[in-house]
Amino acid sequence: MFTQFFGNYLLNKGLVSPEHLAEALQQQKNTRLKLGVLAINAGLMTAEQVDKVHAEQQRVDKRIGDIMVEMGYLTRNQVEELFNTQPSGHLLLGQALVDNGYMTNSQFESALSAYKSENGITDADFYNADSKQAQKFISNFYKFGDENKNIKYFTGYLSLLFKNLIRFIGDDFTPLEADIIGNRIIMECIGQRISGGLSAITIIEADEFTSAEFASRFANEHIETNNDYAKDCISEFLNLHNGLFAINVSNEEGIELKLEPQSYYDKLTLDDIGGAYVIPVNFSFGMVNFIISM
Numbered sequence: 001m002f003t004q005f006f007g008n009y010l011l012n013k014g015l016v017s018p019e020h021l022a023e024a025l026q027q028q029k030n031t032r033l034k035l036g037v038l039a040i041n042a043g044l045m046t047a048e049q050v051d052k053v054h055a056e057q058q059r060v061d062k063r064i065g066d067i068m069v070e071m072g073y074l075t076r077n078q079v080e081e082l083f084n085t086q087p088s089g090h091l092l093l094g095q096a097l098v099d100n101g102y103m104t105n106s107q108f109e110s111a112l113s114a115y116k117s118e119n120g121i122t123d124a125d126f127y128n129a130d131s132k133q134a135q136k137f138i139s140n141f142y143k144f145g146d147e148n149k150n151i152k153y154f155t156g157y158l159s160l161l162f163k164n165l166i167r168f169i170g171d172d173f174t175p176l177e178a179d180i181i182g183n184r185i186i187m188e189c190i191g192q193r194i195s196g197g198l199s200a201i202t203i204i205e206a207d208e209f210t211s212a213e214f215a216s217r218f219a220n221e222h223i224e225t226n227n228d229y230a231k232d233c234i235s236e237f238l239n240l241h242n243g244l245f246a247i248n249v250s251n252e253e254g255i256e257l258k259l260e261p262q263s264y265y266d267k268l269t270l271d272d273i274g275g276a277y278v279i280p281v282n283f284s285f286g287m288v289n290f291i292i293s294m
Contacts, residue, residue: 197255210286
Protein backbone atom coordinates (compact mmCIF):
# COMPACT_ATOMS: atom_id res chain seq x y z
CA MET A 1 0.00 0.00 0.00
CA PHE A 2 2.80 2.45 0.86
CA THR A 3 4.27 1.78 -2.57
CA GLN A 4 1.10 3.03 -4.26
CA PHE A 5 1.05 6.20 -2.14
CA PHE A 6 4.72 6.75 -3.02
CA GLY A 7 3.56 7.19 -6.61
CA ASN A 8 1.11 9.85 -5.44
CA TYR A 9 3.94 11.55 -3.53
CA LEU A 10 6.04 11.74 -6.70
CA LEU A 11 3.11 13.27 -8.56
CA ASN A 12 2.38 15.89 -5.91
CA LYS A 13 6.03 16.90 -5.74
CA GLY A 14 6.08 17.36 -9.51
CA LEU A 15 8.87 14.80 -9.90
CA VAL A 16 7.00 12.77 -12.52
CA SER A 17 4.06 13.37 -14.82
CA PRO A 18 0.87 11.28 -14.64
CA GLU A 19 1.74 9.77 -18.03
CA HIS A 20 5.27 8.78 -17.00
CA LEU A 21 4.03 7.34 -13.71
CA ALA A 22 1.38 5.25 -15.46
CA GLU A 23 3.97 3.97 -17.93
CA ALA A 24 6.37 3.03 -15.12
CA LEU A 25 3.61 1.27 -13.17
CA GLN A 26 2.84 -0.79 -16.25
CA GLN A 27 6.50 -1.68 -16.77
CA GLN A 28 7.50 -2.43 -13.18
CA LYS A 29 6.47 -6.10 -13.34
CA ASN A 30 9.03 -6.63 -16.11
CA THR A 31 11.69 -4.43 -14.51
CA ARG A 32 14.86 -6.01 -13.16
CA LEU A 33 15.95 -4.44 -9.90
CA LYS A 34 19.54 -3.24 -10.20
CA LEU A 35 22.20 -3.31 -7.52
CA GLY A 36 22.54 0.48 -7.44
CA VAL A 37 18.93 1.10 -6.45
CA LEU A 38 19.13 -1.64 -3.82
CA ALA A 39 22.29 -0.06 -2.37
CA ILE A 40 20.68 3.40 -2.29
CA ASN A 41 17.57 2.08 -0.57
CA ALA A 42 19.65 0.20 2.01
CA GLY A 43 21.61 3.36 2.77
CA LEU A 44 24.88 1.67 1.82
CA MET A 45 25.64 3.98 -1.10
CA THR A 46 24.66 7.43 -2.26
CA ALA A 47 23.26 8.17 -5.70
CA GLU A 48 26.50 10.00 -6.52
CA GLN A 49 28.53 6.89 -5.70
CA VAL A 50 26.21 4.70 -7.81
CA ASP A 51 26.62 7.08 -10.75
CA LYS A 52 30.42 6.87 -10.38
CA VAL A 53 30.22 3.08 -10.46
CA HIS A 54 28.07 3.18 -13.61
CA ALA A 55 30.59 5.53 -15.23
CA GLU A 56 33.43 3.15 -14.32
CA GLN A 57 31.47 0.22 -15.76
CA GLN A 58 31.49 1.99 -19.12
CA ARG A 59 35.31 1.83 -19.08
CA VAL A 60 35.94 -1.70 -17.82
CA ASP A 61 34.42 -5.09 -18.53
CA LYS A 62 33.50 -6.06 -14.98
CA ARG A 63 30.37 -6.87 -13.02
CA ILE A 64 28.88 -3.92 -11.21
CA GLY A 65 29.15 -5.66 -7.84
CA ASP A 66 32.87 -6.25 -8.36
CA ILE A 67 33.36 -2.58 -9.21
CA MET A 68 31.50 -1.47 -6.08
CA VAL A 69 33.80 -3.64 -3.98
CA GLU A 70 36.96 -2.48 -5.77
CA MET A 71 35.99 1.17 -5.31
CA GLY A 72 35.49 0.54 -1.61
CA TYR A 73 31.79 1.27 -1.46
CA LEU A 74 30.62 -2.23 -0.49
CA THR A 75 32.00 -5.47 0.89
CA ARG A 76 31.48 -8.85 -0.77
CA ASN A 77 29.01 -9.81 1.95
CA GLN A 78 27.00 -6.63 1.41
CA VAL A 79 26.81 -7.32 -2.33
CA GLU A 80 25.51 -10.84 -1.65
CA GLU A 81 22.95 -9.54 0.85
CA LEU A 82 21.68 -6.97 -1.64
CA PHE A 83 21.33 -9.60 -4.37
CA ASN A 84 19.19 -11.64 -1.97
CA THR A 85 16.93 -8.68 -1.13
CA GLN A 86 13.24 -9.32 -1.70
CA PRO A 87 12.01 -7.05 -4.54
CA SER A 88 9.55 -4.39 -3.42
CA GLY A 89 7.11 -2.43 -5.53
CA HIS A 90 8.46 1.01 -4.63
CA LEU A 91 11.95 -0.02 -5.70
CA LEU A 92 10.70 -1.56 -8.95
CA LEU A 93 8.71 1.63 -9.62
CA GLY A 94 11.78 3.75 -8.96
CA GLN A 95 13.93 1.50 -11.15
CA ALA A 96 11.42 1.77 -14.02
CA LEU A 97 11.39 5.56 -13.71
CA VAL A 98 15.21 5.69 -13.70
CA ASP A 99 15.50 3.23 -16.60
CA ASN A 100 13.12 5.36 -18.68
CA GLY A 101 15.04 8.53 -17.90
CA TYR A 102 12.15 10.12 -16.01
CA MET A 103 14.17 10.39 -12.78
CA THR A 104 17.83 10.30 -11.90
CA ASN A 105 19.27 8.09 -9.16
CA SER A 106 19.80 11.24 -7.11
CA GLN A 107 16.17 12.35 -7.50
CA PHE A 108 14.94 8.89 -6.56
CA GLU A 109 17.21 8.78 -3.51
CA SER A 110 16.00 12.20 -2.29
CA ALA A 111 12.31 11.49 -2.96
CA LEU A 112 12.32 8.10 -1.25
CA SER A 113 14.18 9.45 1.78
CA ALA A 114 11.78 12.39 2.11
CA TYR A 115 8.71 10.17 1.68
CA LYS A 116 9.87 7.81 4.43
CA SER A 117 10.79 10.67 6.75
CA GLU A 118 7.62 12.72 6.27
CA ASN A 119 5.36 9.73 6.83
CA GLY A 120 7.35 7.82 9.46
CA ILE A 121 7.76 4.80 7.15
CA THR A 122 10.50 2.20 7.43
CA ASP A 123 11.71 -0.28 4.82
CA ALA A 124 9.85 -3.05 6.64
CA ASP A 125 6.57 -1.16 6.27
CA PHE A 126 6.73 -1.47 2.49
CA TYR A 127 6.65 -5.24 2.86
CA ASN A 128 4.20 -5.62 5.73
CA ALA A 129 2.19 -2.59 6.89
CA ASP A 130 0.10 -3.45 9.92
CA SER A 131 -3.57 -2.45 9.98
CA LYS A 132 -3.29 0.32 12.56
CA GLN A 133 -0.37 1.99 10.86
CA ALA A 134 -2.08 1.79 7.46
CA GLN A 135 -5.26 3.36 8.85
CA LYS A 136 -3.29 6.17 10.49
CA PHE A 137 -1.52 6.87 7.20
CA ILE A 138 -4.83 6.89 5.28
CA SER A 139 -6.46 9.18 7.85
CA ASN A 140 -3.63 11.69 7.48
CA PHE A 141 -3.63 11.44 3.70
CA TYR A 142 -7.36 11.91 3.10
CA LYS A 143 -8.06 14.30 6.02
CA PHE A 144 -11.72 13.28 6.41
CA GLY A 145 -11.99 15.53 9.48
CA ASP A 146 -12.52 14.77 13.14
CA GLU A 147 -16.12 15.94 12.91
CA ASN A 148 -16.95 12.83 10.88
CA LYS A 149 -18.10 10.35 13.51
CA ASN A 150 -17.49 7.43 11.14
CA ILE A 151 -13.89 8.35 10.31
CA LYS A 152 -12.51 5.11 11.76
CA TYR A 153 -14.86 3.11 9.53
CA PHE A 154 -13.84 5.16 6.48
CA THR A 155 -10.16 4.59 7.14
CA GLY A 156 -10.69 0.92 7.94
CA TYR A 157 -12.72 0.49 4.75
CA LEU A 158 -10.04 2.15 2.58
CA SER A 159 -7.13 0.35 4.22
CA LEU A 160 -8.81 -2.95 3.42
CA LEU A 161 -9.78 -1.74 -0.05
CA PHE A 162 -6.20 -1.01 -1.08
CA LYS A 163 -5.06 -4.39 0.23
CA ASN A 164 -7.82 -6.14 -1.71
CA LEU A 165 -7.03 -4.19 -4.88
CA ILE A 166 -3.40 -5.33 -4.63
CA ARG A 167 -4.48 -8.89 -3.89
CA PHE A 168 -7.23 -9.33 -6.49
CA ILE A 169 -6.65 -6.68 -9.20
CA GLY A 170 -3.00 -5.63 -9.19
CA ASP A 171 -0.52 -3.25 -7.58
CA ASP A 172 -0.14 -0.91 -10.58
CA PHE A 173 -2.29 1.92 -9.22
CA THR A 174 -1.97 5.31 -7.59
CA PRO A 175 -4.56 6.59 -5.07
CA LEU A 176 -5.50 10.23 -5.64
CA GLU A 177 -6.98 12.80 -3.26
CA ALA A 178 -10.64 12.36 -2.30
CA ASP A 179 -13.47 14.71 -3.29
CA ILE A 180 -16.66 15.32 -1.33
CA ILE A 181 -19.50 14.48 -3.64
CA GLY A 182 -22.12 17.02 -4.60
CA ASN A 183 -25.14 16.92 -6.87
CA ARG A 184 -23.68 14.45 -9.32
CA ILE A 185 -25.06 11.96 -11.80
CA ILE A 186 -23.12 8.73 -12.30
CA MET A 187 -23.50 6.69 -15.44
CA GLU A 188 -23.07 2.90 -15.49
CA CYS A 189 -21.91 1.94 -12.01
CA ILE A 190 -22.16 -0.93 -9.52
CA GLY A 191 -23.50 -0.22 -6.04
CA GLN A 192 -24.16 -2.02 -2.78
CA ARG A 193 -25.74 -0.83 0.45
CA ILE A 194 -24.59 -1.87 3.90
CA SER A 195 -27.08 -1.78 6.74
CA GLY A 196 -27.29 -2.82 10.39
CA GLY A 197 -25.10 -1.19 13.03
CA LEU A 198 -23.58 1.01 10.30
CA SER A 199 -25.36 2.44 7.28
CA ALA A 200 -23.24 2.81 4.15
CA ILE A 201 -23.46 3.10 0.38
CA THR A 202 -20.55 1.81 -1.72
CA ILE A 203 -20.18 2.31 -5.47
CA ILE A 204 -17.63 1.42 -8.16
CA GLU A 205 -17.57 3.67 -11.24
CA ALA A 206 -15.38 3.42 -14.34
CA ASP A 207 -15.63 3.84 -18.10
CA GLU A 208 -16.33 0.85 -20.34
CA PHE A 209 -12.72 0.01 -21.20
CA THR A 210 -11.51 0.35 -17.61
CA SER A 211 -14.44 -1.68 -16.29
CA ALA A 212 -13.66 -4.51 -18.71
CA GLU A 213 -9.98 -4.55 -17.70
CA PHE A 214 -10.85 -4.41 -13.98
CA ALA A 215 -13.23 -7.34 -14.44
CA SER A 216 -10.64 -9.25 -16.49
CA ARG A 217 -8.10 -9.02 -13.72
CA PHE A 218 -10.55 -10.09 -11.04
CA ALA A 219 -11.79 -13.04 -13.14
CA ASN A 220 -8.25 -13.86 -14.29
CA GLU A 221 -9.44 -14.12 -17.88
CA HIS A 222 -9.73 -11.72 -20.81
CA ILE A 223 -13.05 -9.85 -21.05
CA GLU A 224 -13.23 -7.62 -24.12
CA THR A 225 -16.20 -5.40 -23.29
CA ASN A 226 -18.15 -4.23 -20.29
CA ASN A 227 -20.79 -6.92 -20.81
CA ASP A 228 -23.04 -8.60 -18.25
CA TYR A 229 -20.25 -10.96 -17.21
CA ALA A 230 -17.89 -8.03 -16.61
CA LYS A 231 -20.54 -6.30 -14.50
CA ASP A 232 -21.04 -9.49 -12.51
CA CYS A 233 -17.29 -9.70 -11.85
CA ILE A 234 -17.12 -6.10 -10.60
CA SER A 235 -20.21 -6.75 -8.46
CA GLU A 236 -18.55 -9.82 -6.99
CA PHE A 237 -15.40 -7.88 -6.13
CA LEU A 238 -17.49 -5.23 -4.36
CA ASN A 239 -19.47 -7.88 -2.50
CA LEU A 240 -16.29 -9.75 -1.52
CA HIS A 241 -14.61 -6.60 -0.25
CA ASN A 242 -17.71 -5.43 1.65
CA GLY A 243 -18.09 -8.88 3.16
CA LEU A 244 -14.52 -8.81 4.48
CA PHE A 245 -15.13 -5.31 5.82
CA ALA A 246 -18.26 -6.49 7.62
CA ILE A 247 -16.30 -9.35 9.21
CA ASN A 248 -13.61 -6.93 10.40
CA VAL A 249 -16.19 -4.56 11.93
CA SER A 250 -17.90 -7.47 13.66
CA ASN A 251 -14.63 -8.84 15.05
CA GLU A 252 -13.19 -5.48 16.12
CA GLU A 253 -16.29 -3.51 17.15
CA GLY A 254 -18.92 -6.17 17.82
CA ILE A 255 -21.18 -4.48 15.26
CA GLU A 256 -23.14 -6.71 12.91
CA LEU A 257 -23.58 -5.52 9.33
CA LYS A 258 -25.85 -6.76 6.56
CA LEU A 259 -24.97 -6.58 2.87
CA GLU A 260 -27.86 -5.87 0.52
CA PRO A 261 -27.75 -7.31 -3.03
CA GLN A 262 -25.49 -5.50 -5.48
CA SER A 263 -27.17 -3.39 -8.16
CA TYR A 264 -26.16 -2.12 -11.58
CA TYR A 265 -27.23 1.42 -12.42
CA ASP A 266 -27.37 2.90 -15.91
CA LYS A 267 -27.83 6.27 -14.23
CA LEU A 268 -27.60 7.16 -10.55
CA THR A 269 -28.20 10.58 -8.97
CA LEU A 270 -26.23 11.16 -5.79
CA ASP A 271 -27.71 14.45 -4.57
CA ASP A 272 -29.67 12.60 -1.89
CA ILE A 273 -26.58 10.91 -0.45
CA GLY A 274 -24.98 12.83 2.40
CA GLY A 275 -21.32 12.65 3.41
CA ALA A 276 -20.18 10.74 0.34
CA TYR A 277 -16.56 10.75 -0.82
CA VAL A 278 -15.15 9.94 -4.23
CA ILE A 279 -11.86 8.04 -3.92
CA PRO A 280 -10.16 8.07 -7.36
CA VAL A 281 -7.72 5.23 -7.97
CA ASN A 282 -5.64 5.59 -11.12
CA PHE A 283 -4.63 2.19 -12.51
CA SER A 284 -2.22 1.86 -15.41
CA PHE A 285 -5.26 0.89 -17.52
CA GLY A 286 -7.61 3.69 -16.40
CA MET A 287 -9.34 5.51 -13.56
CA VAL A 288 -11.64 3.69 -11.12
CA ASN A 289 -13.75 5.78 -8.72
CA PHE A 290 -14.84 4.31 -5.41
CA ILE A 291 -17.74 6.27 -3.95
CA ILE A 292 -18.40 5.72 -0.25
CA SER A 293 -20.97 7.19 2.11
CA MET A 294 -21.05 6.24 5.79
